[in-house]
Amino acid sequence: MIIASIDYFDYDENVLLTKTGGIGLEKQDKQQVTRRQFLVYTLMGVGGFMLSSITLPNLRFAADPVLQPKEGSDLINTNLKVDELTNEPKKVEFSFKQKDGWYEKETTQFAWVYKDENGEIIAHSPVCKHLGCNVEWNSSENHPNMYFCPCHKGLYYKDGENVPNTPPRAPLDRYDYEIRDGYLYLSTRAKEVKG
Amino acid sequence: MLTKLYDWIDERLDITPLWRDIADHEVPEHVNPAHHFSAFVYCFGGLTFFVVVIQILSGMFLMMYYVPDVERAWESVYYLQNQVAYGQIVRGMHHWGASIVIVMMFLHTLRVFFQGAYKKPRELNWIVGVLIFFVMLGLGLTGYLLPWDMKAVFATKVTLEIAQSTPLIGDLLKTLLAGDEHIIGAQTLTRFFAIHVFFLPAALLVLIGLHFLMIRKQGISGPL
Ligand code: HEM
Ligand code: FES
Numbered sequence: 001m002i003i004a005s006i007d008y009f010d011y012d013e014n015v016l017l018t019k020t021g022g023i024g025l026e027k028q029d030k031q032q033v034t035r036r037q038f039l040v041y042t043l044m045g046v047g048g049f050m051l052s053s054i055t056l057p058n059l060r061f062a063a064d065p066v067l068q069p070k071e072g073s074d075l076i077n078t079n080l081k082v083d084e085l086t087n088e089p090k091k092v093e094f095s096f097k098q099k100d101g102w103y104e105k106e107t108t109q110f111a112w113v114y115k116d117e118n119g120e121i122i123a124h125s126p127v128c129k130h131l132g133c134n135v136e137w138n139s140s141e142n143h144p145n146m147y148f149c150p151c152h153k154g155l156y157y158k159d160g161e162n163v164p165n166t167p168p169r170a171p172l173d174r175y176d177y178e179i180r181d182g183y184l185y186l187s188t189r190a191k192e193v194k195g
Numbered sequence: 196m197l198t199k200l201y202d203w204i205d206e207r208l209d210i211t212p213l214w215r216d217i218a219d220h221e222v223p224e225h226v227n228p229a230h231h232f233s234a235f236v237y238c239f240g241g242l243t244f245f246v247v248v249i250q251i252l253s254g255m256f257l258m259m260y261y262v263p264d265v266e267r268a269w270e271s272v273y274y275l276q277n278q279v280a281y282g283q284i285v286r287g288m289h290h291w292g293a294s295i296v297i298v299m300m301f302l303h304t305l306r307v308f309f310q311g312a313y314k315k316p317r318e319l320n321w322i323v324g325v326l327i328f329f330v331m332l333g334l335g336l337t338g339y340l341l342p343w344d345m346k347a348v349f350a351t352k353v354t355l356e357i358a359q360s361t362p363l364i365g366d367l368l369k370t371l372l373a374g375d376e377h378i379i380g381a382q383t384l385t386r387f388f389a390i391h392v393f394f395l396p397a398a399l400l401v402l403i404g405l406h407f408l409m410i411r412k413q414g415i416s417g418p419l
Binding site: 065 | 370
């Protein structure tokens, strides 16, 4: 078939329009993908692939600290004989190599450790549950036999429970402990006490 | 000589309409302090931008000496401030500029607020302005850690704890910012550094671009 004059070719409908009216090149289902749609989908697909192959590795890279498996907390020898503990909280220092990404450093932490009435060992983290200063046992004259935080006058009872109407909102964290050969071992990370 | 150079380039690239379009427009009387002194309140936006330019320039130069590493950051800042010629000036510019830029931004916002200049059709520019405000606070916050002194570390500790108190995603957010679940250390410093010198300045420039584009398109709001 020869067509003398073509006005335009409609890509979407795949129809040639001539002076005499439209001729369908092939009678087509509307469902079928037209050339234009095909090109758009292909370009979007390729573009999307390129974009995601640029961004996704970067995002995973940035989010790595969140997705790292949680490290177990090692137990560290405090070189303190358990026999030396009384029911008065004692400041116990312990040092270990701390890994911070590529940076390793010997760090020293301390705990407030005592034996309760049942002879159970309690090892409190000194980190104030308000904004993270260090609390001291029995350091405020007005509040004997309590943990006192100098930053905003936070107070805790001996069992670590926060005193109501002072800034802290939760009891002091506790270290896990173990006794090996009579020596006290403490965990590097303290755990929250569920109140 | 310069005119000749300009003409030579203009002849080839026709650059005159380009800069005319951006720069060549009347300053309305009601925003010109020469006409009404009280119009000085219109200067605060421009002053904010001026200080941002100072921050970007002085920041670029600070980076010639600064090292984002836990063992060397403090030493490098100490060195650049006390040993390098004009170190006090360059660090001082960045240090004081960081505060002044917040003040200027605040005054600018007050002007826009009390003149009602945020009303239709300028709502979008208010929104962009608020985003600029957050980016600027972010710059101040991340920059504050970089000298890696006691004040910096404890301020960051508090910041991270505030982030951590976000409902549901708090812990995640904190680790994402600090680079470690428990430690404020080497990875926190490099993260804050990258955010301070690349991510936020890039965001800031894009937002400021939008801000100015909209002002150019809509013109400054009319007299009260
Ligand atoms: C509006 C933008 C900015 C603000 C508000 C800002 C704020 C700050 C602040 C508060 C500090 C701590 C300074 C001190 O304690 O003395 C700082 C440090 C620093 N900033 Fe920025 N900054 C901005 C833009 C930039 C840019 C664009 C760069 C780099 C291209 C940069 C590079 C640095 C560097 C290297 C330091 C560490 C040196 C030092 O502490 O003196 N800053 N910034
Ligand atoms: S940090 Fe302890 S009371 Fe505020």
